[in-house]
Amino acid sequence: xxxxxxxxxxxxxxxxxxxVFARKFGNIWRNIKLGKEVNRTDxxxxxxxxxxxxxxxxxxxxxxxxxxxxxxVVIYAGFLLINIEVxxxxxxxxxxxxxxxxxxxxxxxxxxxxxxEILAVLVIVSCLVFLWRRNVVVVDRFKALTGWAKRDGxxxxxxxxxxxxxxxxxxxxxxxxAEVKAGPFLISGLxxxxxxxxxxxxxxxxxxxxxxxxxxxxxxxxxxxxxxxHFHIIMAFPNVWYSKLEPKGQFSNNETVKKEVELMMDPxxxxxxxxxxxxxxxPPERFGAKDVTDLNWVQLMNAYACTECGRCTAxxxxxxxxxxxxxxxxxxxxxxxxxxxGKNINANKGTFVDDGKSLLGDYTTAEELWACTTCNACTEAxxxxxxxxxxxxxxxxxxxxxxxxxxxxxNMMMTNVENNGAPWAYAQADRANWTNEL
Amino acid sequence: xxxxxxxxxxxxxxxxxGKKPDVLFWVGCAGSFDxxxxxxxxxxxxxxxxxxxxxxxxxxxxxxTGDPAKRAGNExxxxxxAVANIQVLNGYEVTKIVTTCPHCFNTLKNExxxxxxxxxxxxxxxxxxxxxxxxxxxxxxxxxxxKRITFHDPCYLGRANGIYEAPRELIQKxxxxxxxxRRCKSNGLCCGAGGAQxxxxxxxxxxxxxxxxxxEALETKPDVIAAACPFCNTMMTDGVKNSSxxxxxxxxxxxxxxARAGDL
Numbered sequence: 251x252x253x254x255x256x257x258x259x260x261x262x263x264x265x266x267x268x269x270v271f272a273r274k275f276g277n278i279w280r281n282i283k284l285g286k287e288v289n290r291t292d293x294x295x296x297x298x299x300x301x302x303x304x305x306x307x308x309x310x311x312x313x314x315x316x317x318x319x320x321x322x323v324v325i326y327a328g329f330l331l332i333n334i335e336v337x338x339x340x341x342x343x344x345x346x347x348x349x350x351x352x353x354x355x356x357x358x359x360x361x362x363x364x365x366x367e368i369l370a371v372l373v374i375v376s377c378l379v380f381l382w383r384r385n386v387v388v389v390d391r392f393k394a395l396t397g398w399a400k401r402d403g404x405x406x407x408x409x410x411x412x413x414x415x416x417x418x419x420x421x422x423x424x425x426x427x428a429e430v431k432a433g434p435f436l437i438s439g440l441x442x443x444x445x446x447x448x449x450x451x452x453x454x455x456x457x458x459x460x461x462x463x464x465x466x467x468x469x470x471x472x473x474x475x476x477x478x479x480h481f482h483i484i485m486a487f488p489n490v491w492y493s494k495l496e497p498k499g500q501f502s503n504n505e506t507v508k509k510e511v512e513l514m515m516d517p518x519x520x521x522x523x524x525x526x527x528x529x530x531x532x533p534p535e536r537f538g539a540k541d542v543t544d545l546n547w548v549q550l551m552n553a554y555a556c557t558e559c560g561r562c563t564a565x566x567x568x569x570x571x572x573x574x575x576x577x578x579x580x581x582x583x584x585x586x587x588x589x590x591x592g593k594n595i596n597a598n599k600g601t602f603v604d605d606g607k608s609l610l611g612d613y614t615t616a617e618e619l620w621a622c623t624t625c626n627a628c629t630e631a632x633x634x635x636x637x638x639x640x641x642x643x644x645x646x647x648x649x650x651x652x653x654x655x656x657x658x659x660x661n662m663m664m665t666n667v668e669n670n671g672a673p674w675a676y677a678q679a680d681r682a683n684w685t686n687e688l
Numbered sequence: 689x690x691x692x693x694x695x696x697x698x699x700x701x702x703x704x705x706g707k708k709p710d711v712l713f714w715v716g717c718a719g720s721f722d723x724x725x726x727x728x729x730x731x732x733x734x735x736x737x738x739x740x741x742x743x744x745x746x747x748x749x750x751x752x753t754g755d756p757a758k759r760a761g762n763e764x765x766x767x768x769x770a771v772a773n774i775q776v777l778n779g780y781e782v783t784k785i786v787t788t789c790p791h792c793f794n795t796l797k798n799e800x801x802x803x804x805x806x807x808x809x810x811x812x813x814x815x816x817x818x819x820x821x822x823x824x825x826x827x828x829x830x831x832x833x834x835k836r837i838t839f840h841d842p843c844y845l846g847r848a849n850g851i852y853e854a855p856r857e858l859i860q861k862x863x864x865x866x867x868x869x870r871r872c873k874s875n876g877l878c879c880g881a882g883g884a885q886x887x888x889x890x891x892x893x894x895x896x897x898x899x900x901x902x903x904e905a906l907e908t909k910p911d912v913i914a915a916a917c918p919f920c921n922t923m924m925t926d927g928v929k930n931s932s933x934x935x936x937x938x939x940x941x942x943x944x945x946x947a948r949a950g951d952l
């Protein structure tokens with residue numbers, strides 16, 4: 251095969267796919283950066299180690315969920331390793347070569363392709379298992395997914411099936427061809443008899459069609475990702491790297507409030523001092539989060555890293571006992587709202603025009619947020635260290651500190667803490683009474 | 689016990705006498721006021737006394753750590769409490785704190801340092817373990833020998849701070865049979881009290897969380913449900929009251945089990 255019209259078409263397809271993806275990715279990154287700054291670049295060695303274990307090593311993926319964990323590892327390994335073959339396909343496509351690595355690698359090449367073909371079969375099996383879990387037996391945590399969320403999950407699995415089948419058909423057709431660069435290979439060799447007796451011209455056509463289907467499929471898949479939960483294959487790694495390293499029980503101290511309280515408690519502060527000149531055009535900083543732009547950028551990245559598996563929700567005590575809260579929905583709400591804000595910015599030449607909506611209220615309701623026990627089951631369950639709890643807490647802070655939107659009982663508790671130093675209405679002076687009962 | 693009444697010194701008394709205790713026992717609101725939790729406090733004081741630990745309490749100078757306010761979303765109130773408590777603690781030059789409440793433990797250990805209060809903070813299950821290892825305390829057999837005990841992991845001890853083994857080691861030292869619930873350790877189910885839920889009615893649902901958790905505990909056919917948090921204790925006690933084993937299944941804190949095994 252020589253450089254020709256096919257290669258020009260291929261290069262154009264590659265360039266267009268790359269350009270479209272880069273533009274969309276830039277858009278998503280812009281959206282993520284709408285979040286507030288947060289320092290997550292400390293303890294770098296530990297971050298690499300966590301990423302190695304959790305993202306690369308899939309340790310949380312296989313924890314307690316053996317079936318899903320096992321098949322996910324298969325698809326994940328297939329994705330990572332078969333992509334080595336895609337590298338060859340890309341080079342072949344650009345330069346008009348065919349199986350470029352076959353000659354220099356020799357027996358190693360055959361071994362590698364055999365291995366990839368076995369992986370491809372395992373991926374096909376895994377995709378079928380996952381489709382079955384989503385559509386036939388319907389695992390509990392997938393029951394809540396409807397509409398786009400459900401279709402999305404199936405789309406991805408079907409695309410992966412098509413890609414893998416194309417890969418095998420390509421090899422099978424080639425195995426029957428008169429001039430063969432390499433092979434026959436383990437699995438495609440088994441399918442090869444299906445193409446026996448087909449004319450050389452048709453074999454060539456089948457092989458080329460499968461080749462194009464495979465590579466165009468990959469490029470299409472790449473551009474499907476940003477609209478899909480499957481974007482996690484790109485965001486999972488950075489998401490784990492930037493995840494919270496402090497003990498799960500340590501909640502952030504709100505910086506805005508900290509400044510106010512320090513000023514209040516500082517005996518040297520001049521109570522009559524004129525406030526520092528503030529820019530009248532900048533709105534005062536909010537306590538807590540009402541909308542996605544009040545969250546920090548890692549929380550927003552969390553939303554794009556979420557693949558809606560629902561392990562968080564399945565382990566949430568509030569959800570288990572029939573309450574409205576679902577940590578997965580918190581993440582999906584955050585992404586949906588952020589996408590809406592991003593579209594608003596795009597439509598208004600780079601500035602956000604108030605649409606009268608917000609994450610709190612229009613997407614997530616107070617009832618959901620008040621059902622949380624802050625138990626950290628969701629953050630523990632997440633295979634990629636997403637932190638829905640921090641988003642729940644930030645919205646609670648907004649409700650309580652900006653809207654005084656808490657139940658009578660919660661308000662009573664807070665009044666008691668403020669006046670008596672205890673959540674109940676006991677007098678501070680009685681605190682040590684128990685020492686007399688020994 | 690007629691013998692001697694245990695005197696619990698306050699930091700103020702200690703300071704007046706020119707002494708400094710080895711450890712401050714942070715009692716917490718539940719441990720100070722709640723009748724059920726006060727028994728846990730007393731059991732732990734008996735242990736401290738038996739092990740001859742030099743300890744003191746803040747007494748009326750202690751105030752809520754601010755945990756329920758913070759989990760409810762009220763950062764202002766939390767920080768007011770925290771800053772005031774830190775002033776008191778730093779004033780007494782406290783370096784080591786032990787507490788029987790995982791919520792106080794978590795807040796003091798993790799959330800105070802950033803506000804100027806850095807101490808070595810221990811949960812009582814770890815502290816008691818240490819006393820045993822140092823030979824200051826011994827327990828053997830006793831009333832729990834061979835009994836089936838299931839342990840409910842408090843979220844703020846377990847997942848929040850990764851402490852799963854300290855309470856379990858103590859149960860095993862009682863020569864009891866530790867039986868695990870379906871969901872335990874990092875997969876443990878919350879009792880339903882955390883995040884300020886203790887002080888409010890649950891949101892609408894089809895079951896209360898403490899009932900769900902108690903049902904799980906009952907599946908292990910335990911003789912005792914062990915807890916290590918005064919709030920979990922309340923929730924599980926209420927759960928048992930709603931079950932077929934009402935009145936027959938005690939919910940006990942680890943400190944109470946150890947104290948009773950040592951006949952304290």
